[in-house]
Amino acid sequence: MKPKAILIDTKDNVATAFQDLKAGDKVTVALGGKQVTTALVQDIPFGHKFALADIALHAPVMKYGASIGLATAAIKAGQHVHVHNMESQKGRGDK
Amino acid sequence: MEFQGYRRKTGRVGIRNHVLVFPTVVCSSEVARMISEKVPGTVYARHGGGCGHVGEDKEQVIRTMLGICGHGNVASVLLVANGCEVITPDVLTPELDKIGQPYAVVSVQEDGGTPGCVEKGVKLATKMVADAAKLKKEAIPVSELMVGLECGGSDAFSGLTANPSLGVMADKLVALGGTAIFSETTEMLGCENVLAQRAADDKVSKDIYRVIADAETTAMSGGVDIRGTQPAPGNIKGGLSSIEEKSLGCIRKGGSSKIVQVVKYGERPVKKGLVIMDATAADVMNNTGLLAAGCQLIVFTTGRGTPVGANIAPVIKVSTNSVLYKKMTPNIDVNAGVIVDGEGTLESVGQQVFDRVMATANGELTKAEALGHREFDIHFRMIV
Numbered sequence: 001m002k003p004k005a006i007l008i009d010t011k012d013n014v015a016t017a018f019q020d021l022k023a024g025d026k027v028t029v030a031l032g033g034k035q036v037t038t039a040l041v042q043d044i045p046f047g048h049k050f051a052l053a054d055i056a057l058h059a060p061v062m063k064y065g066a067s068i069g070l071a072t073a074a075i076k077a078g079q080h081v082h083v084h085n086m087e088s089q090k091g092r093g094d095k
Numbered sequence: 096m097e098f099q100g101y102r103r104k105t106g107r108v109g110i111r112n113h114v115l116v117f118p119t120v121v122c123s124s125e126v127a128r129m130i131s132e133k134v135p136g137t138v139y140a141r142h143g144g145g146c147g148h149v150g151e152d153k154e155q156v157i158r159t160m161l162g163i164c165g166h167g168n169v170a171s172v173l174l175v176a177n178g179c180e181v182i183t184p185d186v187l188t189p190e191l192d193k194i195g196q197p198y199a200v201v202s203v204q205e206d207g208g209t210p211g212c213v214e215k216g217v218k219l220a221t222k223m224v225a226d227a228a229k230l231k232k233e234a235i236p237v238s239e240l241m242v243g244l245e246c247g248g249s250d251a252f253s254g255l256t257a258n259p260s261l262g263v264m265a266d267k268l269v270a271l272g273g274t275a276i277f278s279e280t281t282e283m284l285g286c287e288n289v290l291a292q293r294a295a296d297d298k299v300s301k302d303i304y305r306v307i308a309d310a311e312t313t314a315m316s317g318g319v320d321i322r323g324t325q326p327a328p329g330n331i332k333g334g335l336s337s338i339e340e341k342s343l344g345c346i347r348k349g350g351s352s353k354i355v356q357v358v359k360y361g362e363r364p365v366k367k368g369l370v371i372m373d374a375t376a377a378d379v380m381n382n383t384g385l386l387a388a389g390c391q392l393i394v395f396t397t398g399r400g401t402p403v404g405a406n407i408a409p410v411i412k413v414s415t416n417s418v419l420y421k422k423m424t425p426n427i428d429v430n431a432g433v434i435v436d437g438e439g440t441l442e443s444v445g446q447q448v449f450d451r452v453m454a455t456a457n458g459e460l461t462k463a464e465a466l467g468h469r470e471f472d473i474h475f476r477m478i479v
Contacts, residue, residue: 002437008259008347016255016334018435031441047251047334061336064259064343065351066289069336081336088337090285 005044007031007052009065014049014081016063021050041078049081061086096271098240098456099232100167100391104195107167108239110391110456112230113138113407114223115172116216117164119187120145120180123203123212127175130201130216136224137173138406140471142383146180147478157182159361159473161190162387164198168407170227171197173220175212178204199223232458238272238367240456243385243393244348246279247378250398251333252415254344256444257396257431261413262350263445264394264452269352269368276364276385277349278372280310285338286346290371295353302357306373348396360474361387379403380474382410392455394448402426404468409461411451428462 005015007029015029015036021044028037029052036052044050049063055075060067073085101109114137118127121143131139140163144156164172164187172191174184184200191198199219206212244261246253265275283290287307294300326335335341355368361384364370374384382393382405392408395401398415400423414420417432429448433439439447455461 002435006255006434006441008255008441009351018255045334049334049336063340064254064347066286066339066343068340068343082334083331083336086336088285088339090287090338 003029005029005050007034007036008063010034011062011065013051013053013055013062015052016049017044017046020044020046038078041076042080044080051075051077051079051081053077055081096237096453097234098237098453099458100235100239100456101170101230102233102235103167103170104197105165105167106194107165107389108235108391109167109169110458111168111408112170112227113168114220114227115140115164115169115407116175116220117160117172118142118145118175119160119182119184120177122146122177122180123175126203126209126212126216129209129213130173130175130220133213133217134220134224136227137220138469140406142471142473144473144475145182148181148475149479152475152477153181155360156473156475157186158359159383159387160187162361162363162389163383163407165191165194165196166386166407167389167391169196170230171199171223173216173223174198174200175216176200176202176204178202197223197226236272237268237453240268240452241274241276241388241390242268242452243382243388243390244275244277245378245381245385245393246345246348246396247403248397248399248401249345250415252432252435253396253398254341254347255415256434256441257398257413257415258344258348259441260431260434260444260448261348261394261396263441264448265348265350265369266352267445267449268452269350272367274364274367274370275349276358276370276372276388276390277346278374278381278385279345279376280306280373281314281376282345283307283342283371284311286342289339289343290346290354293352293354295355295368299354299357303354303371306357306371310373358388360384363389375474377474379470379472383471383473392452394452396431400426402463402466402468403470404461404463404466406469406471409455410463410468411448411455411461412463413448425466426462
C-alpha cells in the first residue's frame with residue numbers, strides 16, 4: 001500500500017504528506033520502532049506537513065531531527081504546519 | 096567488514112586501477128585526449144585550468160590536481176604538459192615523488208609538438224597500463240573507504256526519500272569507521288546552528304560558521320538576494336516552511352553523525368567520520384573536489400535526472416522518485432522512489448544504497464561507469 005506520509009527522524013513532531021490528504025484521514029507513519037497514527041483535522045496537500053502531536057506556542061517544530069522553526073500559535077495534532085503557524089529562526093533582521 | 100581493493104605505495108586505497116592521462120593545462124588537453132584514445136585502459140581528464148591562476152585559486156587548483164593525480168584509484172599518471180603554463184609538471188612532481196605516486200611526463204613544446212608528444216605519450220601510457228595490470232587486489236577494511244555525497248537536479252522528493260536514505264548509508268559507514276563527505280556550502284545556509292551542534296569540537300564548530308558565512312558573503316557579492324526570499328514562493332507552495340527545513344533536506348544526505356572536520360575544496364581530511372567540504376554546488380566541479388579529497392566513490396541523488404559520472408571513480412546514482420526511475424532507468428542504480436510507492440522504507444533503501452556502495456567498492460560497475468560517463472572539471476574562481 002502506498003504510504004500517505006513520511007516520518008524522517010524519530011525526534012520529529014511533524015510528518016510530510018506523500019499525497020493530497022483530506023481532513024478526517026487517519027494517517028500512520030512509522031520509523032525505527034516508533035509508530036504514530038494521526039487523525040487529520042485539515043486537508044494537507046502533497047509535500048506539506050502536519051503535526052503528529054500537540055506543539056505548544058514558541059515550541060520547536062522538529063523535522064530531520066532538528067528544529068526547522070518555532071510555533072507562532074498552539075498547534076494541535078493533525079493540523080497543517082506551515083508559514084501561518086510557524087516561523088524560521090534564521091535571517092530575521094526584523095526581530 | 097572488508098572489500099577487495101588496491102593498497103598503493105602511497106598508502107592510499109583504491110577501488111579502481113586507472114592509468115590517468117592528465118593535461119597540466121587546457122592548452123595540452125587535446126594532446127592528452129589523443130594519447131588516451133590510442134591507449135585502451137587509460138582515462139583522461141579534460142579541464143579548463145592550469146594557467147592564469149593566482150593566490151588562493153592557484154593553491155586550490157594545485158591541491159585539486161595533486162589529489163586527482165595521487166588518488167587511490169589511480170595506479171599511475173601521465174602528465175601532459177604544454178610547457179609554458181603556470182602549473183607545469185615541475186609544480187606537481189615534487190609532491191608526487193614525496194607520496195610515492197608513479198608518474199611520467201611528456202611535453203608538447205619539448206617532445207616534437209603534437210605528433211611527437213602523442214607518440215611518446217602513447218609509448219609511456221602503454222607501459223603504464225601493462226604495469227598497472229600486474230597489481231593485485233587485497234582485503235581492505237571498510238574503515239578505509241571514503242564516500243562523497245552529492246545531490247543534483249533536486250526535486251520535492253529529494254529531502255524526503257533519496258537524501259535521508261543516503262543519510263542512513265552514511266551513518267552505517269561512519270559507524271564502521273569509514274568516512275563520508277558532504278559539501279555544497281550554499282545549501283547549508285540556515286542550518287548553521289544545527290550543524291554546529293553536531294561539531295566534534297570547538298574548532299569544527301567555528302569552521303562551520305565561518306564557511307557558511309563566507310558562502311553567504313560570496314553569493315551576496317553577486318548582487319543577488321539569496322536569503323531574503325528563502326524559501327522561494329514556489330518552495331512555500333510546495334510545503335517548505337523555512338530555510339532551515341530546505342537546507343536540512345539537503346544535508347540529511349550526511350546522516351546524523353558528529354562532524355569531525357571541515358576541509359577546503361579538494362583538501363584531504365585527516366580525520367575519519369563525517370566531514371564537510373566547503374565547495375561549490377555545481378555538480379561536476381563538486382564531484383572533482385570530493386575525489387581530490389580522496390573519495391573513492393560518490394553517491395549522487397537526483398530528482399530531475401542527471402547522467403554525470405566521473406573519470407577516475409564510480410558514481411552511484413539514486414533517484415528520488417519512480418517517475419524519473421522509469422524515464423532514466425539506464426542511468427539510475429538505486430530508486431529511492433519505492434519509499435513513496437510503499438515498496439521500501441528509509442531503512443531498506445538506505446541498506447540497499449550501502450550494499451551498492453560495498454558491491455561497487457568490490458569492483459561492480461555503476462551505470463555511469465558502464466555507460467562511459469567520465470565528467471571532470473576543476474573549480475576555480477578566476478583567470479587573470
